[in-house]
Amino acid sequence: MGDFNQSVILEAIRRSVEGLSRIELVEATGLSAQTITNITRRLLDDGFIAEAGRTINGPGKPRVTLRLVAESRFSVGVHLDPAVITFVLLNMSGGVVHRLVVRTPDKDPRRIVETMAQTIDALIDEAGVDRALVAGVGVAAPGPLDAQKGTVIDPPKLHGWHRVPLRSVLAEATGFDVTLEKDTTAAAVGELWMGTDSTEGSFLFIYLGTGLGASVVREGGVITGSSHNFGEIGHIMVDPEGPACSCGSRGCVEVVCTPQAIVEQAETAGVFDDDRDADDEHAVEARFTLLCERAGAGDSPALAVLRRAAGHLAVLISALTNVLDVDRVVLGGPFWGRLAEVYLRELPEQLNRRSATRAVHLLPVEGTVVGDDVGAVGAACVVLDAVLTPRASDLYLDD
Structure with missing residues (x-):
């Protein structure tokens, strides 16, 4: 209960941006004044929050404003994509302190883990941050995943990644606690964490990377599914007359909507001056x-x-x-920035025309507030989320 209440207080202070007084925390959280006093004293002693001036609001003693100390803790986010690996270092407020991007060396898991470990060290060193203040490393990886074992299981674009125990080997290589999350789920956490809107409401997040995925946020949390693999949408048919898919169907998302599929359509349409086919992730991205x-x-x-x-x-x-039946749609991912202008112009009217609930409400379509690094930022937010975000499930008693 104490840990849960501490998370409630930290989250209220973080979301306030300008900080809150103890009296305002009582009003915002519903906790007793004594509980607020006890927990904020401990947070002050541990350096998570600091007193940031006094305000006079009517009669009585001035109120002391409490603010989050952004540099009290940090987290590392890593987004593993078949083309590039993105690294970010976030502070407690979610600000990006440092960023590095490297090309994915090849598909060999050992080389990729070595590259990750070396770049994480470089990221922290270049930022001049004390390693002891880094709460952990979050990794966003393409699914499917075995969440319990922390393994990556045969993702379509990472050939040779058969049950790779990424969480444990990267933890051993770096010395940090590692959290492994699906890239789509991590992106939704990042959007939820960085957004200025209330945690109420719901949205569908469409992730546009080398592959496509989806995630859903409801009541301030991301739906992960029973095996932590919610959002595998690659084999949903969107064009019955489309090309054949490896699943045996035709016109699936995997062979119609991905960047590689769109590039192939452009090549067929004669958009490019030559007839050379883009045959790897880097060539696809360039085209x-x-x-x-x-x-x-x-x-x-x-x-x-x-x-x-x-x-x-x-x-x-x-x-x-x-x-x-969500309230809005959010699109993001490494390829989103290049598609935003056209997609934001085309999608709203088409979605409204197909919406089963158009007589009840419009379905807003938005781009991510995080940017192209939403996967890496989201992975780092997953680590901070475990520290700062209160969850009722934390109150359950073990059997």
Whole structure:
């Protein structure tokens, strides 16, 4: 109960931005004045919060404002993508202190773990942060995952990753506690953590990376599923006349909506000057960037490809939102920034047309508030979330 109440107080102070007095904390949390006094005294002693001036509000003694000490703890976020690995160091308020990006060396798990460990050390050293203040490392990885064992199980774009115990080997290599999370789930945590809106309400997060995924937030928490693998949407059909998929169906998200699929559609449409096929993640990313740049410059064939891709994505999103009945849709991920202009123009009307609840409410479509690094930032937020965010489940008694 004490840990839960401490999380309630820390979260209230963090979300206030400007800080809260003890009296305001009583009003915001519903805890007793004595409980607030006891816990804030401990948080002050541990350096998590600090007194930040006094305010006069009516008769009586001035109120002492308590603010979160952002530099009291840090967390590392790592986003493993088949093309690049992104690293961020966050402080307690969620601010990005330092950032590094490296190309994924190859698909060999040992080399990737070595690269991760070395870059994490470099990230902390370059930021000049005491390692003792780093609460842990969060890793966002493509699924499916075995959450209990901390293993990555045969992700489609990471060939050779068969039950890789990423959590344990990276913990051994770095000396930090490591949390392993699906990239889609981590991205939703980052969006929830960094957003300024209330934790009330719900949203569907569509993750646009080398692959596509989905996650859902309800009542301030991310739905993870019974095996922690919610959001595997690669084999949902969005185009019955589309290309054949490895699952035996046709026109699945995996072969229609991903950057590689969109690049292949652009190549077929003659958008590029040569007929060379992009055959690896780095070549795909380069061509995808070129495609988006040409569409942004008004090139009609390039724009037509992205508009068609937006139509396919609208089929997917409408199927999910009609089932899940969420308040809004948020899109993000490493490739989102390049697609934002076209997708935000195309998606709202198409989703509204397909919405089963359009007579009840509109379905807002937004881009992430975090940016392209939402996976890495979200992974770091998963670590901070465990420290700062109160959960009723923490109050359950063990059998």
